Structure formats: structure tokens, C-alpha cells
Amino acid sequence: MAESDNAPWWRGCVIYQIYPRSFQDTTGDGSGDLRGVTSRLAHVASLGVDAIWLSPFFKSPMADMGYDVSDYRAVDPMFGTLDDFDAMVAEAHRLGLKVIIDQVLSHSSESHDWFFESRASRTNPKADWYVWADARPDGNAPNNWLSVFGGPAWEWDSTRRQYYLHNFLASQPDLNFHNLEVQDALLDTVRFWLDRGVDGFRLDTVNYYVHDRWLRSNPPLASSVAGTNTEASTYLYQEHLFDKTQPENLAFLTRFRAMLDEYDDRAVVGEIGDEGRSLQTLAAYTTGGDKLHMCYTFDLLGPEFSAAHVRACVEAFETSVSDGWVCWAFSNHDVVRHVSRWTRPGGDPDAVARFSILLLCCLRGSICLYEGEELGLEEAVLNYEDLRDPVGIRFWPGLKGRDGCRTPMVWQAGAENAGFSTGRPWLPVPASHEVRAVDVQNADNSSVLAFYRAALAMRRDHEALVTGSIRLLDAEGDVLAFIRVGVGEKLLCVFNFSASAAVWRLPGEIGALTRLDGEAEVVGQTELSLSALGCFVGRFDWLSVDTPTEGPDYS
Known part of the structure; x- marks a missing residue:
């Protein structure tokens, strides 16, 4: 990964989320395990990511698929042993991958x-x-x-x-975070994993700690x-003023960070669910250098797919967060896969997948990918009797829960359960997923998987995309345009969210363009012609000596 001014590894990093239960089963019981994760880390490394985020593998009754921890220091037998965990960490480090684990501390x-x-x-x-x-x-x-x-x-x-x-x-x-003994006990469990060599933590529901x-x-x-x-x-009928996001939470996060800073090169990313206030909370939790390194919100994990929405999210972060850092994500284990959320009726899911990863790679911040999105997997459609998620079981059919994004990873087309397990999988493997298996896409240079690798390589090779500044440009219609500036390099990024072609007129200050990726055609150096879901990423030089002054300047 390109670095500027010795930037820490987490700043601008690419994280790949692994949901262990659905990644790879090595025992034939139908559920993924830590040895399965270890066996598939080479695939993750081949994408060009910097770290893995491992969803919970701790001892648990599994009422909420491991987000109900009964022993913070033990691996649940369904996932293996502590020795299996140590072996997984060693293999990840051998492959150059950092290891981030989920910490469920609020309850x-x-x-x-x-x-x-x-x-x-x-x-x-x-x-x-x-x-x-x-x-x-x-x-x-x-x-x-x-x-x-x-x-x-x-x-x-x-x-x-x-x-x-x-x-x-x-x-x-x-848990009662007003009790300092509780805080001490939880921090001791975190230290246990730091001493085992993990590189960071993803803090589940980080703004729910204090009531x-x-x-x-x-x-x-x-x-x-x-x-x-x-x-x-x-x-969602209440304004959640008192059951979460309390000011005392900041004191605990300061304690957490102080402990983390006793170790070299560790990082922490928090999950914020705070309707209507998420970016303000993100700012409070990441500024000052003494709390979280970065946070992600649900702002881009919803159904809205438009240039205006993404611009509003980026602008809000850039104007409200002075020295904090954001981690952008389009999919995870709690939401409908973004290819399904954002593909319009009659649209092309693969085009949405390519558009989305290129956009994600160009945004300022760290980014998080969710297992299977590199294959362009869509949300699985499951029968009620197949559900395991308590949310889906309770609220079916109005809310179908989260199982549709948690179905097993597909590795080999034609193999039993697409190579995930020799036993009956804990969730069905959709036939529509099998044809998108890793082995099929590895053999196809035009696949979504190949495009992901190329997009991530482009990001890694250009410091401006990893740690550079961002400057939003005016654009009409459903077009998002912005500039990323790094040491010795300026990049223009333009994305047409529309289902129809668009033309975007270049600002007068932008000189000759050299395209890095995308489908746009430069017309007389005055405008870009973008196809439906078309993108342009290219180098440029300013025509004038001075950087233009309109809009926020972060360079």
C-alpha cells in the first residue's frame, strides 16, 4: 500500500470482513471454522487487501450467531480451538494481512x-x-x-x-459501563487478544455502551x-436520546485507546448506529487522537443510490470531522448486499458491482469489503424454514432478516455445496451463487473478481487514493465528481449513477487527462462522456499555477 509521511497502516487501508460461519467448513458439520479461514486466506491476500476483520468466534450459545458472548477468552468449539486461532493469525501475518477481531462489549x-x-x-x-x-x-x-x-x-x-x-x-x-469494575474486566479480555498478536479490533455497537x-x-x-x-x-419510532450515545462513552473509549497504545501498530474501528446523528457521533469518537482510530456508519449501507446521497455523506464527514477518520462500506453481515440494493429493475448487477468497487476505492477514508462481494454476489432469497436469524424469524415476511447476506461463500462450481462444506450447510447455497464461484471467476479476466483485483491494485498504487485529500466538484444530474490530491499527483474521479448516459463538462482549470480506469471518453479535453454507470479516474495537471478556490480545499 502506498504511504505518505509514514502514515499508519490503518489510514486508508482495505479491510476484508470474514463471517467465519459462512467462509469455509473443514469438519463437515456445515458451519465454517477457523481452520477453514486459514485455508482460504491466500484468496483474501490475492485481492490486495491489507487486513481481515473476523466476525465473532468466541464461545457462545449462538442465539445471535456469536454476538452473544458467554466467554470472551475462549473459542467456541464449533469454530475450533485457541491453537487454531493462533495458527490463523500466523498465516495471515505470513501473507502480509493484519488481523482485526470483533469485540462485542456492550452486552x-x-x-x-x-x-x-x-x-x-x-x-x-x-x-x-x-x-x-x-x-x-x-x-x-x-x-x-x-x-x-x-x-x-x-x-x-x-x-x-x-x-x-x-x-x-x-x-x-x-453490561453496566457506569461500573468501573465492568470496564476493567472488559479491557482485560481485550488485552488477552492483544497478547495473542491481533492487530486491531472492530467494536460492535460502539455507541451503545453507556446508558x-x-x-x-x-x-x-x-x-x-x-x-x-x-x-x-x-x-425507529423514537428519538434515542437516552438509551445510547451518552457523553460518558467518550471516557471509556479514551481508556480503551490508552490500553491499545501500549502496543505497537494496533488500531480500532467502531460501528456507529445513531439515526440522524451518525456523522456527529463519528466526529466525537475519532477526533483528538485519543479515542477510536476510525468508525463506520450505516449512511452508505442503506437503499439510497445516488450521486447526491454519496456527496452529502462525504461533505458531512469532511466538514464535521477535523482530524478523525472514516471507514466506508457498502455491504456487511447486517444489511442486504449492495448489488441487490442498488441494481435497478432490469439493470445489470455486474455493472453495479464494478461501479461500486471503483467508487469505494476512490473515496477518502479506509474501506471495508464483505466476503463474497468480490464475486458480485446478490442477496440470497431464502424460504422461511431455512432462516436462522432471530430478526427474520420474528418479523417475517415484513422483514426477512439478515440470513440472505450470510449464506456460504462459493469456492468451486460443480463441487458439493460449491466447495464450502461436505455436510449440509447451516444456510443453503443458492444455485445463482454457484455459477459465480471463485474458480469460475479466477479463469475469467473479464469477471467481477478480476475487476476487484484491478481496482484495489489501482488504489494501492496511487497514494492520492490511499491517504490523499478530497475536493468535491460541481456536477449536474446524477453525477459525482471529485479530486484526490496526494504527493506529486492529482486524480480526477467522476461517476455517473444514472441508468442513462451523461456528459460532464470539465472545469476550466483542469488540463490534460491521462485515464487510469473507467469507460469515459475524453472529448476535446473539455468534457467527459459517461455511459450508464460509467466511471472515469485519471491524472491531470492544473492549467493555472494556483489551485482553484471554489469549494472546500483539502489539499
Whole structure:
């Protein structure tokens, strides 16, 4: 990866998310495992990425597919052993890949020893390790907080005769971060993995750690009061002022960063889910150099696919975050795959896949890819009886859950279960995915996989795309145009989001262009002709000595 001024490895890096349960099974039980991850790391390295992010593999009852941890220091037997983990880290490092692991700190499983002790009485040493509250006089929950997964965020416990808080499943009780002993214990579990050689952490639901200590109820959204809120989830009917994103969270993140800084070359990226305030939260959590290195939000993980939307997200970040850093992603294990979200009726999914990776490679920030997107995989359509995700099972058919993006990776067309497992996979392998298997696309220089490798190589070879500045340009219609500036290099990036051709007139200050990638044709050095979903990335020189002054200048 190109570097400028000895930039740390995480700044501008490319991260590849691995969902271990769906990556590669080596035991025939139908679920992926750590040895399977190790066996397929060569494929990941061949893409030209810098790091892997490994979704949870810790001991867990798997009520939420590992995001309900019962032992933070143990590998769940379905994934293997600690020795298997160490071997995976060693192989990743041999291949030049950093290893980032998921840390689910906001809540544990109800099967965790801490919770067994906490719920036993109101006076035991861990009685205050989780968020407990008395019922109101009428027996109802302490306030109106809602669970992300539906229904109240409070569950009655008959032993303590109190309610406990759960922002997600009832089997995922929230830890009490107002208790410093809890913070200490969690930091000790993180140190355990640092000492085993991991290079960084992805912090799940990082803005959910701290709750309002007075348990004040959330107000309804104005649209809910007006009766115009049409969201499928009741969680989105509230303004979440008190159940997450509390100011005390910053103090814990400072503690986390201080511990991380005791080790060389480590990094932390946080997941922010904060409706309407995500970029402000990102700014608070990444500025100052004493909290998170970077965060990602759900701003580009939704259905909106337009130049205006991406421009608004980039502008908001650039104007609100002074010295922080963003990690952009279009897909992950929680959302519909972006090829399905963004392909218009009658459109070409492969064209969307190529357009998307080129755009992602050109944005300022680090980027995260999700397993299978390099193959152009679309969201799998599953039957109700095949579902494993508690969200889909509960809310079907209005919400079909997250299983459609979690189906197994496809390695070999024609092989049993596309080479994922010799047993029955935990989720079905769609026939439409098998024809896109890695071996098929490796043999095709015009495949989506080949395009991904080329796009990532282009990003890696141009410092301006890795750590350079960004300057947005005016564009009409559904066209996004911006300039990336690095040491000794200026790049013009233009993307036509429209389903029809577009022409974009070059600013007068831009001189001769040398195309790096894309399908645009330079017409008389005055305009670019872009096909539907057409892109242009090229070098240029300013015609004038001075850099133009219109718009924000980050060079």
C-alpha cells in the first residue's frame, strides 16, 4: 500500500470482513471454522487487501450467531480451538494481512458467568455489573426504551424481581459501563487478544455502551407524533436520546485507546448506529487522537443510490470531522448486499458491482469489503424454514432478516455445496451463487473478481487514493465528481449513477487527462462522456499555477 509521511497502516487501508460461519467448513458439520479461514486466506491476500476483520468466534450459545458472548477468552468449539486461532493469525501475518477481531462489549450472553452471578441476588459482588431496575408501581418496565430486535428493551427476572436492560435480544443483557469494575474486566479480555498478536479490533455497537443513569424515557420522533412514520421497526419510532450515545462513552473509549497504545501498530474501528446523528457521533469518537482510530456508519449501507446521497455523506464527514477518520462500506453481515440494493429493475448487477468497487476505492477514508462481494454476489432469497436469524424469524415476511447476506461463500462450481462444506450447510447455497464461484471467476479476466483485483491494485498504487485529500466538484444530474490530491499527483474521479448516459463538462482549470480506469471518453479535453454507470479516474495537471478556490480545499 502506498504511504505518505509514514502514515499508519490503518489510514486508508482495505479491510476484508470474514463471517467465519459462512467462509469455509473443514469438519463437515456445515458451519465454517477457523481452520477453514486459514485455508482460504491466500484468496483474501490475492485481492490486495491489507487486513481481515473476523466476525465473532468466541464461545457462545449462538442465539445471535456469536454476538452473544458467554466467554470472551475462549473459542467456541464449533469454530475450533485457541491453537487454531493462533495458527490463523500466523498465516495471515505470513501473507502480509493484519488481523482485526470483533469485540462485542456492550452486552454479553445471558449464559455468561458474570450474568449468572449478577442475577442471583441484589447484593452479590457482581450485582451491579448489568443494568437492573425496579418495576414501576403498576409492574411495567422502568421506561419506554425499545429493543433494536423488537419489543421493549427490558426483561423481567423472577429471581431478582427486577428488570434488566437488553438493547438487542432478551438473551443479550447489557453490561453496566457506569461500573468501573465492568470496564476493567472488559479491557482485560481485550488485552488477552492483544497478547495473542491481533492487530486491531472492530467494536460492535460502539455507541451503545453507556446508558442514561437516570433511565429517562426517549421522546417520540416528530413523524411518529404526526402519524407519518412508516418504518417497519418500532425501534425507529423514537428519538434515542437516552438509551445510547451518552457523553460518558467518550471516557471509556479514551481508556480503551490508552490500553491499545501500549502496543505497537494496533488500531480500532467502531460501528456507529445513531439515526440522524451518525456523522456527529463519528466526529466525537475519532477526533483528538485519543479515542477510536476510525468508525463506520450505516449512511452508505442503506437503499439510497445516488450521486447526491454519496456527496452529502462525504461533505458531512469532511466538514464535521477535523482530524478523525472514516471507514466506508457498502455491504456487511447486517444489511442486504449492495448489488441487490442498488441494481435497478432490469439493470445489470455486474455493472453495479464494478461501479461500486471503483467508487469505494476512490473515496477518502479506509474501506471495508464483505466476503463474497468480490464475486458480485446478490442477496440470497431464502424460504422461511431455512432462516436462522432471530430478526427474520420474528418479523417475517415484513422483514426477512439478515440470513440472505450470510449464506456460504462459493469456492468451486460443480463441487458439493460449491466447495464450502461436505455436510449440509447451516444456510443453503443458492444455485445463482454457484455459477459465480471463485474458480469460475479466477479463469475469467473479464469477471467481477478480476475487476476487484484491478481496482484495489489501482488504489494501492496511487497514494492520492490511499491517504490523499478530497475536493468535491460541481456536477449536474446524477453525477459525482471529485479530486484526490496526494504527493506529486492529482486524480480526477467522476461517476455517473444514472441508468442513462451523461456528459460532464470539465472545469476550466483542469488540463490534460491521462485515464487510469473507467469507460469515459475524453472529448476535446473539455468534457467527459459517461455511459450508464460509467466511471472515469485519471491524472491531470492544473492549467493555472494556483489551485482553484471554489469549494472546500483539502489539499
